[in-house]
Amino acid sequence: MEPISILIVGVGGQGTLLSSRILGQYASHMGYDVKVSEVHGMAQRGGSVVTYVRMGESVASPLIEAGGADYMIAFEKLEALRYVQLMKKSGSIIVNTQRIDPMPVISGTAKYPDGIIEKLSALVETHEVDAAKAAEDVGSIKVVNTIMIGKLAKTMGGDKTIWMEAVKACVPPKTVSLNEAAFNRGYEV
Amino acid sequence: MQELLLGNEAVARGAWEAGCTVTAAYPGTPSTEITESIANYDEIYAEWSPNEKVALEVGVGASIGGARTLVCMKHVGLNVAADPLFTAAYTGVNGGLVIVAADDPGMHSSQNEQDSRYYARAAHVPCLEPSTSQEAKDYVKLAFEISEKYDTPVILRMTTRVSHSRGLVELGERENVPLKDYEKDFNKYVMMPGMAKARHRVVEARENQLAEDCNASPVNQVFKKDRKIGVITAGLPFQYTLQALPEASVLKIGMVYPLPMETIQAFAKTVDRLIVIEELEPLMEKDIKAAGIPCEGKDLFTIQGEYSTNMIKKAVLGISEDGIAPAADLPVRPPIMCPGCPHRGAYYIMKKMKLTVTGDIGCYTLGALPPLASMDTCVCMGASIGMAHGMEKARGKEFAGRTVAIIGDSTFMHSGLTGLANVVYNSGNATVIIVDNRTTGMTGHQNNPTNGRNLKGEPAYEIDLTAVCRALGVQFIQTIDPFDLKGFQAGLKEALAFDGPSVIISKRECALLDKSKWNKPYGVDRDVCIGCKTCIKLGCPALVNDGEKVRIDTALCVGCGLCASVCPTGAIKAGE
Known part of the structure; x- marks a missing residue:
């Protein structure tokens, strides 16, 4: 099989590394080869960050390049648009509705684009998720990651119990039930 | 048992399995997680030294003291540590000494794009370069063996994508390596001119021996396929080559210095078109050309940034991948000081x-x-x-x-x-x-x-x-x-x-050190705000400029209050 390529994009500090850990764990449970390319260092200070996850029988390159991504989880809208060029036209995007203004927008030298969801939808299948609200509904704003993973699991398909095992293996033991609820919530929205 | 490890974690695991007992380092992206990961192994003494020069000196001391020793730094750190490196190449080692230098092609978090392999050549020490997490672990163990067998420090060159990519790694047991005896050896460890002259001859002989022996080393691998294109490559570009040119024959160089010139000669004869694919400097290409072997290299590729599968396809085969057109005119999102940054x-x-x-x-x-x-x-x-x-x-x-x-x-x-x-x-x-x-x-x-x-x-x-x-x-x-x-x-x-x-x-303490000290998010009284934008000049990402006036993004604000203290009208107030 061709590897499945998943992009995780967002703003440094949003905690996207947890999502990539869960996906890595899922791949291991599935018996896949897997590579995850993470961003550490400077971009973690509020910059644009992209993580690549690739899983399949055999994975050589950890990178996802133009036209190569099957799925994207975007924690911030503008970042979804920034990396849309990496998507396959047959791919799917799961985008959190959160908006975080980059500094040029805050300081007034650039404008935050309008109609991002519409732009994305015109290019590739796009699922909008208000992950912050969904997270609050299940009890904590901290489980935004797991909400998004739940939605991805639904979109990607696969055995739900394996997904759940992967989530449980990556979150702090005390928060397992909270994350279980968050995963289910994401799976349903 | 397999585990999904960062390249850096795999280096740490490799050092642990190799029986390493001392590690010294200074943090620097993309090398930092090696030492952080080493700190989890109780069998290894590990420290942050104040800089890379001190770290390497600690490493040379520990090695002469008989311990297998790992020293870690980013590429520019090796500039700082260059002084001990060049002379440790003369003294050689006692316990194995491995120096990890993590290069940053693409400058994700660095001020330049220098290529550490040149240090290996300049200091006359061998250099290994892995292309996966598994290889990172394996090469560290091999590096310790080479270090002790040839009595030399060994450089392990990492790059950002190898350091910060996770891959499956087969875990092994820790080898029990007893501390070697320490004996005074004035001629080997005191590098004054008289002794250093003798050691310089040793260095030259050792390098020649390594250059000969590496031809038979399994660290350099030939993947024989079609003869139309033959690629000589190392590190992550090897993985990109596998994807971009699945039909090509490949010579994967695991020891990037010194090069296995006989193996390269033999490989060159079996292919019609020989291409060297290496990120950053044309180090292998120049050596290969100097040996009289015609090849392509930087005439096809750049010395700038990271390579990729698509880049290789385009450079070698002239094939471009078309995807969705990039969105035009998006505002950039550079890194910034965090909310609450002192x-x-x-x-x-x-x-x-x-x-x-x-x-x-x-x-x-x-x-x-x-x-x-x-x-x-x-x-x-x-x-x-x-x-x-x-x-x-x-x-x-x-x-x-x-x-x-x-x-x-x-x-x-x-x-x-x-x-x-x-x-x-x-x-x-x-x-x-x-x-x-x-x-x-x-x-x-x-x-x-x-x-x-x-x-x-x-x-x-x-x-x-x-x-x-x-x-x-x-x-x-x-x-x-x-x-x-x-x-x-x-x-x-x-x-x-x-x-x-x-x-x-x-x-003032970094705002990320203790999140329990965060205050409730501040708020803006829109009736009092005059839209002067003085607060915007602070460059805080939690402020929202809606053109006319200012708001605070409560999801980002940590309640530091700096914006309130510059507000001329008192419109910004602490959260309740």
């Missing part, structure tokens, strides 16, 4: 005072970007102080009265001390701001000699920055909270006017 106060005042600022390496380097945009220079670790002194010597004392050097606590201990000694010794008037945020921030919060904790988080002696500066002969030293904007401006003004060197210690 450095913001210092920069706001420096900008207000229109100072010339020689900068340094750390989170505070972000003060160079708009809207704070008040750093004039950034070159290397510790450069701020020497450069401020140089500016004064070029432009005079009056200019020094409008110039400050800004340097972090960890960077000051790394290589600011000597710069400050120089200012004092050579009658300078430089004003130095040490931004002491109680941590090494940019690399992900490592402890350092001034915050009272060691690598393992245990209590350590806390070096007193004020006492250090005083002992160096600085007569004006003030410690100020950078969020006390008035006090900071007054103190800085006084320091600049002071006749002689002066130091301001801008002391």
Whole structure:
């Protein structure tokens, strides 16, 4: 099989590394080869960050390049648009509705684009998720990651119990039930 | 058993399995997680040294003392450690000595794109380069073996994508490697001219031997396929080549210095078109051409940035992949100081005072970007102080009265001390701001000699920055909270006017160190806000500029209150 390529994009500090850990764990449970390319260092200070996850029988390159991504989880809208060029036209995007203004927008030298969801939808299948609200509904704003993973699991398909095992293996033991609820919530929205 | 490990974690695992007992390092992206991961192994003594030179000296000492030793740094750290490296190549080792240098093609978090393989050549030491996490682990073990067999330090060259990619790694057991006996050996370990001359001959013979032996080493692998295209490659470009040119024959070089020239000769004869694919400098290509073997290389590829599968397809086969067109004119999202960052106060005042600022390496380097945009220079670790002194010597004392050097606590201990000694010794008037945020921030919060904790988080002696500066002969030293904007401006003004060197210690803890100290998000009273945008000049990402007035993004605000203290109308209020 061709590897499945998943992009995780967002703003440094949003905690996207947890999502990539869960996906890595899922791949291991599935018996896949897997590579995850993470961003550490400077971009973690509020910059644009992209993580690549690739899983399949055999994975050589950890990178996802133009036209190569099957799925994207975007924690911030503008970042979804920034990396849309990496998507396959047959791919799917799961985008959190959160908006975080980059500094040029805050300081007034650039404008935050309008109609991002519409732009994305015109290019590739796009699922909008208000992950912050969904997270609050299940009890904590901290489980935004797991909400998004739940939605991805639904979109990607696969055995739900394996997904759940992967989530449980990556979150702090005390928060397992909270994350279980968050995963289910994401799976349903 | 397999585990999904970062390349850096795999290096640490490899060192542990190889029986390593001592590790020294200075944090630097993309190398930092190696040492953080090593710290989890109780069998290994591990430390953050104040800089890479000291780390390598600790490593050379530990190696001569008989221990298998790992020393880790980023590529530019190897510049700092170059002095011990070049002579440790002469002394050789006792316990194996492996030096990890993590290069940063693409400059994700660096000030240049230098290629560490040149250090291996210049110092006449072997260099290995892995392309996966599994290889990272395996090569560390091999590096220890080579180090002891050939009596030489060995460089393991990592790159950002290998360091920061996770891959499955087969875990092994720890090898029990007893500490080697230590014996005095004046001729081997005391490098004065008489002894060094003899050792230089040893170095040359060793290098020749390695160059011969590596032809038979399994670390260099031939993948025989179609003869139309043959690729010689190393590191991650090997993985890209597998995807881009699945039909091509490939010679994967695991030891990138010295090169297996006989193997390369033989491989070249079996293919019609020979292409060398290596990120950054054409080091292999030049050696191969010098051996009289025709090949393509940098005529097809760039010396800039990272490579990729699509880049190789395009360069070699002329095939472009078309995907969705990139969205046009998107606002960029550069990294920024976090909400609550203590450095913001210092920069706001420096900008207000229109100072010339020689900068340094750390989170505070972000003060160079708009809207704070008040750093004039950034070159290397510790450069701020020497450069401020140089500016004064070029432009005079009056200019020094409008110039400050800004340097972090960890960077000051790394290589600011000597710069400050120089200012004092050579009658300078430089004003130095040490931004002491109680941590090494940019690399992900490592402890350092001034915050009272060691690598393992245990209590350590806390070096007193004020006492250090005083002992160096600085007569004006003030410690100020950078969020006390008035006090900071007054103190800085006084320091600049002071006749002689002066130091301001801008002391406030990094906002990310203890999130329990965060306050409730602030809010803006829109009836009182006049839309003057003074707060926007702070460059805080939690502020939202809606064109007319300002709001606060409560999901991002940590309640530091700095915006409230610059608001002229009192519109910004603490959360309840």
